[in-house]
């Protein structure tokens with residue numbers, strides 16, 4: 001995974017990295033932990049199987065729907081996203097991508113941790 005350190009990411013203080021088409025932009029101050037890398041690799045896999053642009057469309061659309069349904073809970077809606085639930089659930093498991101099934105983000109719907 002290509003990693004680009006950046007000082008000026010417009011992603012808010014709760015986030016340390018953003019994955020844009022498989023390129024990982026990481027805040028200067030952020031620690032690159034194995035969990036972060038696995039989390040982002042899971043997103044890259046999700047993107048690849050959705051041919052990238054649909055990934056972002058679905059991601060943003062699901063987030064907007066959840067924000068409305070939750071009455072404006074921006075961060076909770078982010079954590080509840082299908083893509084994020086899968087990434088957070090398995091970020092501690094470096095072997096996960098080897099056994100991951102296609103479209104696992106929709107096969108294994110569970111509550112956000």
Ligand SMILES: [Zn+2]
Pocket residue numbers: 039043083084087
């Ligand atoms: Zn994520």
